[in-house]
Every structure is written in C-alpha cells, then in structure tokens.
Amino acid sequence: MKKTLFTLALLAGLMGAAQAQNVSLGIKAGPSYSGFVGAQATNYESIFGFHAGIFANIGLTDMFAFQPEIIYSQKGAKVSSIDVTTRLNYVDIPLSFHVNADGLFFEAGPQLGILVAAQDKAGSVSVDRKPLYNTLDFGYLAGLGYQRKTGPGIGLRYNGGFTNVQKSSTAGSVTVQNNIRNSAFQLYLTYSFGGR
Incomplete structure (x- = not known):
C-alpha cells in the first residue's frame, strides 16, 4: 500500500513539474525487427x-529537445539452418536529442542497454544463456517521427550497438571475442501528456 501511494505521489509530482516547465511525459510501444x-x-x-516504455520530452528551445527514456526491448536473431532463436531482453536507456519542426522530429543520441534475460529456443525448448552475454550494451540511435507535447505520435528508430553482445571465451592461452553486435529497427506509437 505504501509503495502504491508513493508511486501515485511521484506521478502527481512529475505531472505538476511537467505542467510548470516545457516538459511532457509519455508512453510508447511497438514492434521491433532485430x-x-x-x-x-x-x-x-x-x-x-x-518494445515498450516511458519517456520525458524536455524542450530546450522551440527547435531542440532532450528525451530520456526507459524502454523494455526484445532483441536477438535466429539461425534458421538449425532452427535456434536467440532472444535478448534489455532495459534500454536511450538519451535522444530531437530537432523539431511543428511536431515532425529527427532524433539521435547514445543508448545504454542492461541485459535482463537471454534465451536460446529450439522448438519448444528454451535454455537460459544469460551468463554467455555481456550485461551492458553501449550503442546509438537515430530516427524520425511526429510527436506533439500533448497527444498521440508515431516514430521509426534504428538502434545500433558499439559493443559485442557475447562475452569473450578463453581456451588455454587463446581468448576469442566474437564480433557480434545488436541491430534493431523500432516502429512505435507514443502518447504525450502534461506539456505546453
């Protein structure tokens, strides 16, 4: 009960801050192709x-905004020849900078991903593979879309990784690091509220 009241108080405080500043809060969700x-x-x-999550759009000027986000994001790939799908689940923290023109925006910035689960699936059998993957994934984003301070919006974003997803492995005196990085397109709908 205390946690619920604290969460409601926090949301009310954020809404008050959003109305007082050139800030809007929002939710977003959509499919990913990774x-x-x-x-x-x-x-x-x-x-x-x-992928799905929340964001805060902070207007710096009429044309520029900063938008930090917290996004749950499914990524991964499959090897069709042996019918194995690798699914990597991240909590992504994108820090995007927007250039705005009457709702139309272009965005770019860095992103940090925190791995929360990793599984290989073959048929109906799933195996936990999280120990084989790096916990942190450093990358970047670039995209475009349409989003007002209040109301619905839409966007398309590309996420690319700088770091390899797999940990290095050592056999004797030989260390092997596979060059495999995340790559994902995200189409999403947004809803913003609280801005001015």
Whole structure:
C-alpha cells in the first residue's frame, strides 16, 4: 500500500513539474525487427519482437529537445539452418536529442542497454544463456517521427550497438571475442501528456 501511494505521489509530482516547465511525459510501444551484425554474425537472420516504455520530452528551445527514456526491448536473431532463436531482453536507456519542426522530429543520441534475460529456443525448448552475454550494451540511435507535447505520435528508430553482445571465451592461452553486435529497427506509437 505504501509503495502504491508513493508511486501515485511521484506521478502527481512529475505531472505538476511537467505542467510548470516545457516538459511532457509519455508512453510508447511497438514492434521491433532485430538482428545481429558483425564479422561473426553472417549465419543469423532477423526476428520480430516488441518494445515498450516511458519517456520525458524536455524542450530546450522551440527547435531542440532532450528525451530520456526507459524502454523494455526484445532483441536477438535466429539461425534458421538449425532452427535456434536467440532472444535478448534489455532495459534500454536511450538519451535522444530531437530537432523539431511543428511536431515532425529527427532524433539521435547514445543508448545504454542492461541485459535482463537471454534465451536460446529450439522448438519448444528454451535454455537460459544469460551468463554467455555481456550485461551492458553501449550503442546509438537515430530516427524520425511526429510527436506533439500533448497527444498521440508515431516514430521509426534504428538502434545500433558499439559493443559485442557475447562475452569473450578463453581456451588455454587463446581468448576469442566474437564480433557480434545488436541491430534493431523500432516502429512505435507514443502518447504525450502534461506539456505546453
């Protein structure tokens, strides 16, 4: 009960701050189309997933805004020749900078992903593979869309990874690091509220 009251008080405080400043809060969700890129990613094919989360759009000027987000995001790929799908689930923290023109925006910025689950699935059998993958995924984003301070919006974003998703492995005196990075397109709908 205390946690619920605290959450409601926090949301009310954020809404008050959003109305007082050139800030809007919002929710977003949509499908993802992800795969792996890199020298050792040649046998992988892309898969569909979803992403959803919250954001705060902070107007810096009439044309520029900063938008931090917290997004749950499914990524991964599959090897169709052996029917194995790798699903990586992240909590992504994008820090995007928007250039606005009457609702139309272009965005770019860095992104940090925190791995929360990793599974390989073959048929109906799933195996936990999280120990094989790096916990942090550093990357970038670029995209465009239409979003007002209040109301619905739509966008398309590309997420690329700078870091390899798999941990290095050592056999004797030889260490192997596969060059495999995340790559994802995200189509999403947004709803913003509280801005002016």
